[in-house]
Amino acid sequence: MKRRLTDLELCEKYDNETQHTEYVTHLALKLFDRTRKVCGLSQNDKRLLEAACRLHDVSYSQNGKNHAGRSAGIVLDEGVSGFTPSERAVIAGAITLHSGRRCRVPARMNMIAIRDREKTLKLAAYLRIADGLDHGHIQSSSITSVSISRAMCEITVREDIYSANIEMARMKADLWESVFKIPFRIHHVRTDRVYGPRFGSVLNSRLSLIEYARKLVCILLRLAGDNVEGSMMGVDPECLHDLRVALRRTKAALRFFKPVLKDTTALELRDSITYVCDRLSIARDSQVWMQFLKEFETGGFGTGRGAWEEYINIQQSKNEKCLEDLRQFIQSEEFKKPFRQVSFFARVEVPRLERERGRQMEDLRVFMSRRLYKAFTRFPRLKKSLRAMDMEELHSIRRRCRRVRYAAEFASPALGHRALVVERKLKDMTDLLGTIHDVDVYLQMYMGSSLEVSTSLRRHLDSTRRKAMRKAIHGWRELSSDHFRRTVESMCGRRKKQKGAE
Incomplete structure (x- = not known):
């Protein structure tokens, strides 16, 4: 008889997204440990919940559509080592119910012959909330406290980057409230003040x-x-x-x-x-x-x-x-x-x-430094002034400037504050060039009309463009300066190499 695979072996076999499913498992078990007594669940039920969380997306690599049903099918058809047939049915049932903003129980539960329907619904309720808290698949939400009584279950979740995780978990708590008859509330807290680079709490040099x-x-x-x-x-x-x-x-x-x-x-x-x-x-x-x-x-x-x-x-x-x-x-x-x-x-x-x-x-910081420096070497060098450029030339400069800006943005969580300063200066420039481009598009639309439209509109457009152009010229001087170049080179570790070579 062929040996059944464990949940971890099934994850490996089907190229499971382990980062997401392990984090969902962590969140669900934390909530389970704090609430199981009030919710009438046993320690043995924790095993079933853990397997359901770990395997809830196991079929996604095969086909993203209806992956909940397909993942449940893998559990039923291939089995999971260490669980009885009735336990596997409960696991599969919970997996079937995990997806969707609103849980449609009858249509999905009829797909699987489950003896313990109530337990299946209870475990699915935990899985749905935990899955919602990692809706972004970036492992950024953390449960900091849990309080439960017969009247209310309240959890506090810290989330600084992607608040849609909170909203999704609130929607997916519908099954919890239906099964346990206990209102479920999520209190969203953020760090009082987030320092450092954008995405810094999710992306870091570690x-x-x-x-x-x-x-x-x-x-x-x-x-x-x-x-x-x-x-x-x-x-x-x-x-x-x-x-x-x-x-x-x-x-x-x-x-x-x-x-x-x-x-x-x-x-x-x-x-x-x-x-x-x-x-x-x-x-x-x-x-x-x-x-x-x-x-x-x-x-x-x-x-x-x-x-x-x-x-x-x-x-x-x-x-x-x-x-x-x-x-x-x-x-x-x-x-x-x-x-x-x-x-x-x-x-x-x-x-x-x-x-x-x-x-x-390659080491993360080494890679980031190398890629950012390469992007900076392609930073546009102007052969004529911004004022002398036509619409297409300015738009080309903007696109090239934007590429360097994005490189600095992506690298800033790994390289630190200086990369963020560089990114913000580049963002200011691309925003100004974007304003100029928008006005140029507006002028084309204005000039393309055969109607005698308000002449003050043309004056207003010209004035908006002149103001943005003046600021862009001033900002470009800073981006073209030796000081800015040395800042980027030092951040990317290039100046030390040059001195050593000398």
């Missing part, structure tokens, strides 16, 4: 190089996904802007870690993300132009003259058409496929790479 890359891509992917619904609604242009920025940064991260992501689908993903960003740019330009016009109109800058009202109606109609096209695109397979691909990449390909080649990888 991580391995590949784990660092995995967590970064997971963060950026979630930030993009969190803005999809808002982009479809079209109420706030910032949602679409944040969606495009998160995707652009994801692509930049794949480029930054290119040397360690060989033999993966990273290059293919970059092409897919580029296509999506290009498709989103049309709607984004339309939305920000419409917002600019409304703010201009609210300010009363001479909009009573000319064909202003007719022009606004035309632009509003164009914006609504762009929004409808955007909604159709977001609902299409062309848009959804890259998200699934990046998710598979971060949850399957990168962890597999860590297991196979993790110990052979």
Whole structure:
């Protein structure tokens, strides 16, 4: 008779995302230990919960769709060493119920013949909350306290980076409240003041190089996904802007870690993300132009003259058409496929790479210093002044500057405060160049109209561009200075080498 595999062996066999499932297990067992007596569970039930948590995503590497049902199927078909058939059914049942913002119990429970339905639901309630607390797959949420009575269960969770973990756990507590009849409350606390680089509490110099890359891509992917619904609604242009920025940064991260992501689908993903960003740019330009016009109109800058009202109606109609096209695109397979691909990449390909080649990888700080310095050597050197450049030349400078900025952002948690200072200076510059580019796009839209629109609009656009250009020229002097260059070289360990060579 063939020996059944243990839960850990099944995880290894199916390229399980161990970082996520082990953290979910840790959170669930911590909650279990503090609440099991009130909830009527035994120490033996802890074994079942641990196995369910560890195996809840075990089939994801095979197929991300319906992975809850497929993971349960692996438990039932292949079995788990150390558990009886009835216990395996409970484990499989809990796994089946773990996914989804809202738990649909009848439809899923009927798939499995379970004797102890009540125990299955109770264990699934723990799994759902713990899985929600690592919704971002970055292991950033920590349970700091648990208090329970027959009237209320309250937990305090510290989360400084990705608050959507808290919201997801609150939604997935629906099964808990249904099964235990005890209201479940999550109190979200943050560090009073977060010092240091962005992502600093999740990304740090103690991580391995590949784990660092995995967590970064997971963060950026979630930030993009969190803005999809808002982009479809079209109420706030910032949602679409944040969606495009998160995707652009994801692509930049794949480029930054290119040397360690060989033999993966990273290059293919970059092409897919580029296509999506290009498709989103049309709607984004339309939305920000419409917002600019409304703010201009609210300010009363001479909009009573000319064909202003007719022009606004035309632009509003164009914006609504762009929004409808955007909604159709977001609902299409062309848009959804890259998200699934990046998710598979971060949850399957990168962890597999860590297991196979993790110990052979370059030191994290050495890698970061080398990649940041290489990016800085490609920092644009101006052959003519910013004022003398046309729209395309300025946009090219902005893109190249943005690449260096992203490199500094990605490296700052590992290299420390100086990298963050460099990143912020580069961000200020790219923001100014972005303002200039937006105004140039607005001017094209303004000049493309045959209507006699308010002349004060043209003056306002020209004034906005001049102010941004003056600030950009001043900022560029600092970025081109010897002091800034020496700061980057020192941070990347290059100046010491040069002195030694001399």
